[in-house]
Amino acid sequence: MRIKVLILMLFSCLMISGLGFASDALVTINDQLIVDEGLVVVENGIPYGLVSDFAQRMNIEVEWLQNAKLAVLTIDGDYLSFKMDSNLLIINNKSYEMKHNSFADNGRIYIPFEVLAEKLGITYQWDATLLHMTIQNSELEVLPSEVKELNYTDDDLLWLSRIIEAETRGGSLDKKTAVANVVLNRVNSTQFPNSIYEVIFQRNQFPPAYKSGFMTKVPSDLSVAAAKRALMGVEVAKDCLYFNYIPFATKTDSFYKLIEGDYFYY
Structure with missing residues (x-):
């Protein structure tokens, strides 16, 4: 038999533990x-x-x-x-x-x-x-x-995984997800093309996409996982449209944060 829910000011006075951020x-x-x-x-x-x-x-x-x-x-x-x-x-x-x-x-x-x-x-x-x-x-x-509705193709996942792999290499899952966020944020922005493939190959935006071997690059499992997480709604770099390994002198007002050596911007 189901029991009536009763939550009496549940945990309102709890202090955050010292385990760090989950x-x-x-x-x-x-x-x-x-x-x-x-x-x-x-x-x-x-x-x-x-x-x-x-x-x-x-x-x-x-x-x-x-x-x-x-x-x-x-x-x-x-x-x-x-x-x-x-x-x-x-x-x-x-x-x-x-x-x-x-x-x-x-x-x-x-x-x-x-x-x-x-x-x-x-x-x-x-x-x-x-x-x-x-x-x-x-x-x-x-x-x-x-309920989160998913709307992406196998090709979307592949290209997103490839650019993540090319841009991050040994980065963590969070770093890779942040790069994926930038790509997807551009897809959803009126300032950029409206598909993952077109965003990646937009002129002068993602240099690794033009390097030899990119078209056949096999992404690591971690890069594929990061692409899936971003496509499923995980946001590490929420609303960010740019990142670079050195700071942008013209974007100081739109700086978000430094993630494992890369600077992310809105």
Whole structure:
């Protein structure tokens, strides 16, 4: 029987833990890619799930006990308690240890996803390269407004992956995604051509596209993953239209940030 959702000022007084900034993961629920920043995040290579959101989606009661720093889920009469910044899991007053600590970020508590999935009866697959969590559970609610529609071809993915590979080489997933963002932002801008291929080959814009071997370049798995993430809506360089390995003297007012040696601009 479903339990009425009750969230009493859930985690409003939590302090952000010292673990650093986590990366958002892509999330597909019941074959639908959703737009929900922070539902699943990755910290030190480990995926974590947002307790309050998953509980709400499954109509599970959640209560935050401020003094004890515990998030308590009530599931079919059982009480599951997760302590903030701890590996402690308490089930009906019996304590267990998780492999990794829970943590709080922006007033929201996260626990290792493998534990959350086991306790909520969620089936999942984790793609560590793409940072993509695929989830199956018929009780998880997804609103129509959350569904992300994909609209790209295999050729789009190939050309975007190639230019990412040529421009970033040994860069991280975030750096590669930022370059992909610039290409896609140009496609969506009236200042540039309206296709990935045309943006890449626009005169004097992406010099590596004119080098020998580019037309047959085989992108790395990481470059393909970055292209997919950008096409699926991940934004590392939101709204940026330019990047360069040296600063642009004429674009100081539109500087966004430095990412692994490249300067990104709006």
